[in-house]
């Protein structure tokens with residue numbers, strides 16, 4: 001019997017809703033087709049943006065969308081994407097072997113964010129851009145004073161500033177964003193950041209590009225010196241194990257330790273920040289690209305991949321890591337919303353279906369903005385798996401997290417059984433509370449390789465699940481490869 005001990009009196013940091021964020025790049029069919037179909041399209045749309053994918057994101061209460069890249073960001077020139085659409089220049093998208101019509105630009109992105117009711121996060125061009133171009137974009141978007149850039153924004157249909165809060169100073173600047181050394185990026189960062197804040201009429205937060213290598217981050221922060229110039233440091237983590245759908249059982253288990261490397265990566269980034277942060281204010285860690293990147297997602301097919309139940313379980317295990325790091329983690333953005341990598345929805349013409357990963361986000365929605373709770377596991381079986389470096393790891397088959405709403409009257413508990421063939425008997429002990437009512441849902445399928453598609457859009461989706469409750473003890477038998485989300489009301 002596995003025991004999950006939820007300590008209601010031991011409140012941890014608030015879980016920022018931003019941890020459940022998204023990323024959308026001009027890549028494959030993410031922006032074009034996934035969101036933008038154009039006003040003349042037969043696909044139902046609002047001002048050119050398709051209604052079904054917007055509705056799906058709204059239902060998830062998607063807190064933030066990062067745009068326009070990715071690698072695309074450091075070769076994007078924002079002026080190409082404003083003004084009358086028919087007059088916008090056609091460019092190359094060198095990273096993703098595509099043409100770029102620029103029909104989706106700043107105004108379209110910010111309209112998308114309004115339709116979803118989400119916070120925009122714009123990534124500036126450092127690699128091939130200039131501080132002048134980047135700061136002009138901030139002024140264009142956010143300046144309330146009567147400057148010619150603000151007037152241009154008004155002439156393009158937006159008199160009030162957009163008040164975009166999150167601005168990334170480049171993307172993967174150690175790679176596609178300019179191949180900078182940490183020292184060189186620190187110098188560039190200083191130059192760019194100096195001219196950004198003063199151009200916005202509303203407070204903005206700047207995100208510096210970091211690395212999963214602790215050395216890189218330390219060198220960058222040391223050379224930067226003045227950490228007053230950054231608000232967050234970002235890292236990226238992608239992983240895979242075997243084929244997207246036809247993976248072996250061993251490959252199934254090996255995906256988990258690879259995903260969970262994020263635990264150490266977040267800790268390392270936070271430690272580097274703590275070492276150099278003499279500002280007395282919080283500088284957060286952001287994971288602004290993460291997810292499974294299967295071998296079938298290739299550049300020439302727009303990084304499209306099928307998403308199985310395994311991917312959803314791996315995402316849920318990552319959410320548990322994120323929830324546990326709520327004290328330092330200020331945002332995370334899965335790659336990438338629609339049709340690309342570990343997306344939450346896929347489309348084919350006018351058809352749209354949700355991926356199992358969408359449902360994992362949905363089952364974790366209840367944690368957003370709540371206080372994390374300490375949760376101890378006891379007697380949980382383990383399975384031997386291998387991390388990316390080939391070293392054996394004892395992977396616990398249960399991963400879980402819990403949170404409490406501000407009134408203290410309702411808790412959310414999410415837990416999963418990763419075992420492929422064996423159900424797990426779980427006893428949940430609520431330390432400091434008695435359950436009056438429990439409502440639970442489960443995400444599972446006959447086969448962990450099951451996925452949704454145009455002809456089977458609901459093959460994998462949550463269903464009601466029953467949990468027996470008696471006072472402060474709950475009991476559930478969790479089927480193999482399944483994820484449970486329970487709302488517990490206290491008496």
Ligand code: AHR
Pocket residue numbers: 025069070071072171172289335336341
């Ligand atoms: O998400 C796909 C690509 O992966 C992004 O453009 C880049 O930042 C990362 O390497």
